[in-house]
Amino acid sequence: MGVVRKTQSVSLVLDAFNAENKAISVIDLVERFSDKINKTTVYRVLDRLEDDGVLHSFLGVNGIKWYAPCKGCSEHKHTDVHPHFQCTDCGKIDCLNVDITIPNLPNREVAGAQVLIQGKCEACCN
Amino acid sequence: MGVVRKTQSVSLVLDAFNAENKAISVIDLVERFSDKINKTTVYRVLDRLEDDGVLHSFLGVNGIKWYAPCKGCSEHKHTDVHPHFQCTDCGKIDCLNVDITIPNLPNREVAGAQVLIQGKCEACCN
DNA sequence: TATATTAATGCAACTAAGTTGCAAATATAC
DNA sequence: GTATATTTGCAACTTAGTTGCATTAATATA
Numbered sequence: 001m002g003v004v005r006k007t008q009s010v011s012l013v014l015d016a017f018n019a020e021n022k023a024i025s026v027i028d029l030v031e032r033f034s035d036k037i038n039k040t041t042v043y044r045v046l047d048r049l050e051d052d053g054v055l056h057s058f059l060g061v062n063g064i065k066w067y068a069p070c071k072g073c074s075e076h077k078h079t080d081v082h083p084h085f086q087c088t089d090c091g092k093i094d095c096l097n098v099d100i101t102i103p104n105l106p107n108r109e110v111a112g113a114q115v116l117i118q119g120k121c122e123a124c125c126n
Numbered sequence: 127m128g129v130v131r132k133t134q135s136v137s138l139v140l141d142a143f144n145a146e147n148k149a150i151s152v153i154d155l156v157e158r159f160s161d162k163i164n165k166t167t168v169y170r171v172l173d174r175l176e177d178d179g180v181l182h183s184f185l186g187v188n189g190i191k192w193y194a195p196c197k198g199c200s201e202h203k204h205t206d207v208h209p210h211f212q213c214t215d216c217g218k219i220d221c222l223n224v225d226i227t228i229p230n231l232p233n234r235e236v237a238g239a240q241v242l243i244q245g246k247c248e249a250c251c252n
Numbered sequence: 253t254a255t256a257t258t259a260a261t262g263c264a265a266c267t268a269a270g271t272t273g274c275a276a277a278t279a280t281a282c
Numbered sequence: 283g284t285a286t287a288t289t290t291g292c293a294a295c296t297t298a299g300t301t302g303c304a305t306t307a308a309t310a311t312a
Contacts, residue, residue, distance in 0.1 A: 005259060005308050027298075038262050043299070045260090063189025063269090064298080083229070088237060096231070102243060103209070103224045109246040111214060117228060120235035131279050131288060153269075164291045169270070171289090189298090190269080 004052050009037045009045050017055065023068035023084065023093040025060065058114055060086050060093055068095050087121035094121065130178050135163045135171050143181065149194035149210065149219040151186065184240055186212050186219055194221050213247035220247065 004010060012033060016024060030042050037045075046067055049055040055067045066084075083100050086093045102113050130136060138159060142150060156168050163171075172193055175181040181193045192210075209226050212219045228239050 007260060007308070009261075030298090039298095040263080040300080041261055048260090059185055059189050063185050063191070065189070083239075085231070085234065096229070098229045098231075100229065101227065103222070103226065105211070105222070105224075105243070105245075107248045107251060108211065109251055110243055111245040113209075113241060113243045115239060115241050117231070117236055117239045119231075119237040122233040125233060125235055133279070133289065135290075156269090165269095166271080166292080167290055174289095 004048050004054075007045075009041050010049070012036060013042070013045050013049070014054070017067075017069050021069065023058075023060075023066045023095060025093075026065045026067065029067075058084055058116070060084075060091075060116065061118070066093055068093075083115035083117055085117045085119070085121065087124050088118055089120055089124040092121060130174050130180075133171075135167050136175070138162060139168070139171050139175065140180070143193075143195050147195065149184075149192045149221060151219075152191045152193065155193075184210055184242070186210075186217075186242065187244070192219055194219075209241035209243055211243045211245070211247065213250050214244055215246055215250040218247060 013029065016029065016032065026043065026046065029046070030039050033042060046055060046057070050057055050067070053070055056070050057065055057067050060066050068084075083096045083098060084093050085096055096117070100113070100115050102110055139155065142155065142158065152169065152172065155172070156165050159168060172181060172183070176183055176193070179196055182196045183191055183193050186192050194210075209222045209224060210219050211222050222243070226239070226241050228236055
């Protein structure tokens with residue numbers, strides 16, 4: 001899994017994430033590259049980059065998929081379990097560099113967690 | 127908003143939630159009542175019950191919508207911000223009666239949070 | 253550098269969750 | 283019992299995401 005060739009599509013997608021160090025929704029990416037990359041290809045490129053630990057994905061409100069650059073993730077160890085913050089005004093999502101504490105759950109085996117905090121972002125607070 | 131008449135559809139849906147004190151996915155409900163309630167109606171009944179603070183909704187993995195009974199929610203005050211636990215084996219979701227601590231975020235206005243913990247549930251741990 | 257090999261792409265058609273408009277049915281209030 | 287407003291069913295639609303397959307483009311090898 002995850003044999004990533006440096007194709008044009010891959011470069012374009014990576015450039016987008018490097019330009020703004022933020023989460024980008026798949027919908028946004030598909031729209032943004034609509035004249036350069038096929039929709040299907042966008043989905044597959046993101047898939048591969050996630051497999052390789054370059055990006056990580058999560059769901060925003062309305063179940064829309066978002067991707068953001070990984071920091072300290074490797075192909076087999078996605079330890080990057082941080083919360084995301086989605087602004088209820090502008091809809092943008094940031095990764096938060098905060099550790100969240102998952103409560104101790106007896107008789108259960110916790111594998112991971114997805115935390116989406118909602119509210120007003122820094123820009124929209126003014 | 128939220129004028130709920132005690133119709134047959136509403137009763138059927140509420141009975142389902144009373145029978146098993148668990149979260150149920152919309153897909154499950156639509157399927158379960160496919161010969162009794164129209165798909166559109168199921169969606170609308172759930173919508174209304176959420177508006178009235180009887181149920182609350184959240185997203186499971188794959189962005190599928192789930193509903194669960196509210197405890198202590200009212201029409202205007204949805205304080206029921208508890209984490210949900212989805213089993214990676216059987217797919218079922220439980221509401222956890224645990225409070226989660228949202229980290230302090232300077233310059234941001236936190237309105238709420240969605241926490242989905244994933245792992246093996248009690249039944250699947252054996 | 254040319255060629256073989258394998259991964260990646262585009263396209264079109266599809267699936268599935270959820271929504272909308274509207275006419276008909278059914279609760280509730282009077 | 284009748285009027286009024288809510289709720290329902292239906293069919294058609296929207297949108298995110300997927301699949302199969304033939305073509306194209308990277309990489310490895312000679």
